[in-house]
Amino acid sequence: MGIEEFFDNIISVKLTEGGELNIIDQTLLPGEIKRINLNTKEEIWEAIKKLRVRGAPAIGVCAAYGIAKTASQIEAGNYADFEKEFLELKEYFASSRPTAVNLFWALNRMEDALKANKEKSIDEIKDALFKEAEDIRNEDVEISRGIGALGFKLLKKLKRNGKEIGIMTHCNAGTLATAKYGTATAPMYMALENGFSGDDMHVYCDETRPLLQGARLTAFELSNAGIKTTLQCDNMASILMKSGKIDIIFVGCDRVARNGDAANKIGTSGLAIIAKHYGIPFYVCAPTSTIDMKAESDKDIPIEIRDGEEITEMWYKERMAPENIGVYNPAFDVTDHSLITGIITEKGICKYPFDKAFKELGL
Structure with missing residues (x-):
């Protein structure tokens, strides 16, 4: 295909x-x-x-x-x-x-x-x-292309003869999440359009509990596009990064505050903390439409709390937790700007201080 x-x-x-x-x-x-x-x-x-x-x-x-x-x-x-x-x-x-x-x-x-x-x-x-x-x-198609083109430049710098580029992503910020190319997956798709083979890249997808968007959606997308794809549980990210197999991380984003704090699917913040520890570049792929200049920081980003059934029952034939317990199920967490290597927008890659970088983009 x-x-x-x-x-x-x-x-x-x-x-x-x-x-x-x-x-x-x-x-x-x-x-x-x-x-x-x-x-x-x-x-x-x-x-x-x-x-x-x-x-x-x-x-x-x-x-x-x-x-x-x-x-x-x-x-x-x-x-x-x-x-x-x-x-x-x-x-x-x-x-x-x-x-x-x-x-x-x-x-x-x-x-x-x-x-x-x-x-x-x-x-x-x-x-x-x-x-x-x-x-x-x-x-949105053109925005995704713009993000993809900038991310592809980062991938080209990592390409070495005979060695695949190890990429990690979280949740689904792909074609299914946008009008075409995706945001976090756009660099990979642009790579395919520009001469890379599916074997030049090896993408490791967090399964992304509790709704499994990485397992059900991102792994589905990338494998069907012919890209070498491996799935791992969210709590396996640390050992995978320590192994040296990950060169770069791309994640999507639902909202970015003026200071660069970025809200994305739950688990993204933990991934960024681990990446910081191992010195792996961590990029947030965010259309400028997701940058909320009215939100000063993470404190101004509302976090959706979803039904506990998504954790206790949704993916199981039988309930997998005791009755009458509390369930905490936030849909998002916010990655602190200090953990982010860069925010890739369609207009350019923004780096700290992010508020200044956003203003230079005209936001």
Whole structure:
């Protein structure tokens, strides 16, 4: 399978020719590749909340398409009535996930598109919303390419004759999490497009408890793309790094504070601490849309607490923990900026002091 055919098969979010919002149900991977159509606001909200669509950029694309789709169903005779119902939809979708800033970024951008076309007819406004959603998707593809190109430069520096490049990643920040290339996986995919073979790289995927995005999604993606892939449990990262097999770490990100503190899937912070100990470069791959300049530090990033069933029951035939115990299940942790070698955006690689670097990017 060529790399373009691979991408075509696993695009996470798209519109059908009939105008339906279509996603891969990621909760079923890797056992079943199933695409589903989402037509109602409840279906779209549930898909985001239940991680049928997940990954900060993909959530943003889904939210943009979703509000365009559901706004097209609004029956309003004037702009004021249309705007009222649109803003109700926006608030509803925004309640689905609290941490991924792309969700709010995309919804705010869709509201800006609404207001920019307020003098037009309702039908023209609806068309403009679909166009804006498509622009968000296309821009995300280019953003991922930009991140991938910069990450690929780092990989080229590591390439040595006869020795594979050892790469570690956590969770899934791949094609399934974005509109195409991914963020943390974009350097690997760009490498394939630029002459690397799948055997030039060896990617070690943390399984990523408790939802197993690394095992179910990243390992699925990379192996299908022809990249040498190995899966390990999260708590095996230290011994693997100590073995000398890891040259570089790429992870994704859901929100970055102004000082460079970066929220990503639970377990990322621990990985960064271990990498610091062993002197392994640790890069966060983050579209500029995930950088929240209003958040001063980790203290300003809300952390989603999810249902305890994801730990005690979800992946088991029988419950694997005693009844009547507490369960702590944060979806994210925040990696301190001091542990991050660099934050790779589509506009450049930012290094400490991150607030100054972000301002130089125009944020």
